[in-house]
Amino acid sequence: MDNTRPFPASELQQRLQRTCAALAENSLDGLLISVPESIYWLTGLDHWGFFAAHVLVLNRNGEMALCCRAMEKITVDNQVENAAFYGHRDDEELSDAVLKAVADLGLKGGRVGIEKRSLFLTPRHAELIQQGDAHWVDASGIADDLRQVKSALEVEYTRKAARAADLGTLAAIEAVRDGASDYEIAAAYHDRMIREGSEYPGFGPFIRPTTRLGEEHTTWRGEVFQNGDAVFLETCAAFRKYQAPMGRLAYVGSAPEGAEQSAELAIAGMKAICAALTPGGKAGDAYDAWREVAVSAGLHDYERHHCGYMVGIGFPPSWTGGSMVTSLFPNSERTLETGMVFHAHSWFTNTDVVDYFVSNTVLLTENGAEILTNTTPETLIIR
Structure with missing residues (x-):
């Protein structure tokens, strides 16, 4: 070709x-x-x-x-x-x-x-x-x-994007330190993900402190991180316009008490989402599985608009793949099919537990969910 x-x-x-x-x-x-x-x-x-x-x-x-x-x-x-x-x-x-x-x-x-x-x-x-x-x-x-079910070629492109996002995220985490600005972290991410073969993603990356954690779509603007701060990283790379988003939370110097348990909670949520992503299943089942993890931690009233959404081809201003967000939302009856790709979220922020979240690009195969962004640790990150 x-x-x-x-x-x-x-x-x-x-x-x-x-x-x-x-x-x-x-x-x-x-x-x-x-x-x-x-x-x-x-x-x-x-x-x-x-x-x-x-x-x-x-x-x-x-x-x-x-x-x-x-x-x-x-x-x-x-x-x-x-x-x-x-x-x-x-x-x-x-x-x-x-x-x-x-x-x-x-x-x-x-x-x-x-x-x-x-x-x-x-x-x-x-x-x-x-x-x-x-x-x-x-x-x-x-x-x-x-466009929802990807061909073998589209999956190959997505895997290449996921590798670039993974390595770029690792570089961003390595740039986290006391006194580092979000400009430095953004530059480290872009440098590595582009060198790994990424084109421009649909948008992002989103890099922000805990004080702006709830601002879903804002990013770096010149803030400097200090010991004890959290660094929110939601990143994405693209290959031939196929998007691979992911996310992690890193703490500077030290993490607050309870952060280890929150990380374990987020990981459990990710595992629950992936276990529920099965060919022939329903998109709403994935949300229900994640929600059960939240309830198990005592977060009975904690709800989110979704626990992930489909990704694929993406042009600015979005990596969600067009004019609509096709998500894993409560009660969704959309049938899941082999070849679909998701940005899966296990997000616990602004709750009664310490902030933590992980997200990954996940491919639905005949054997179930496969996490493509699998190099960057999901466990508690302290820099």
């Missing part, structure tokens, strides 16, 4: 066939895909141009047209072989290019799906497109669901 292209033509063709079958199952003549992860999955287009809306138009025959800014033509010509290019100038509307492609692909007047939950298709774009001659249907999630 050409190293400049992430997927062989045969794999792209298989994905296209599956997508066409999904159109038939949903009684759709065509589909407009605007989620960058799905466009990449079907065409191999890998760039930062997705900040401006792209729309991939697909019909049931497997013909595709990629609509985006005209300035992206060289990139698309270099990377994409299975879709025609429809470029628009910055003084033109994306919708005009999309509707021309809709007509050229024989979809005018047909039943056409549009992803209304896409972060990247603005209301203006969507409204102008839907003024075109077609019966428009909300098709959010159709392409996303097709």
Whole structure:
């Protein structure tokens, strides 16, 4: 396979066939895909141009047209072989290019799906497109669901990302010391994970002190750690855009009384999640298993929004794989399948026990869950 292209033509063709079958199952003549992860999955287009809306138009025959800014033509010509290019100038509307492609692909007047939950298709774009001659249907999630089970190649890419995340996290931990700034720790992480072959991840890493532990999505900003502080590390690496997140908590110099027990609790929670991740099981079972561990420690009222979520292809601003978070949340009836990949969390913070958490990239195999980020210790870390 050409190293400049992430997927062989045969794999792209298989994905296209599956997508066409999904159109038939949903009684759709065509589909407009605007989620960058799905466009990449079907065409191999890998760039930062997705900040401006792209729309991939697909019909049931497997013909595709990629609509985006005209300035992206060289990139698309270099990377994409299975879709025609429809470029628009910055003084033109994306919708005009999309509707021309809709007509050229024989979809005018047909039943056409549009992803209304896409972060990247603005209301203006969507409204102008839907003024075109077609019966428009909300098709959010159709392409996303097709990406959930990973091929052997996708698993290989995820393993490479997990190794880079693991070694980068170890480097970040090694940089933790009395007087170290979060800039130093972030730099150590990035240096190692990039040298290990990682591309830019979807976002992060998140590095913050205990005082900001509850701020789910904030990161380094110039704070200096002192003895007794905790260093929160939630990191991620990516290979061919496949994301591998993980997380650890490290204490500087010394840990508070009870930290050892909290670490054991977090580890027990991770083991419970992994034991519940079985082919044919339900996503909600994993949450229930983690919740039982919390209750066993006396945390009867402690709930979280989930104990993990699926990961795969990810473009900024997220490593969760698109416009939605497909998570291991309470009572989820989503069926688990071999080849799914999760960022599993065992998170005990701002509770009646000492703060600690671990998270890992976990692959669901025929034999159960396999932790891919398995080099960095889960046990209590004191630097």
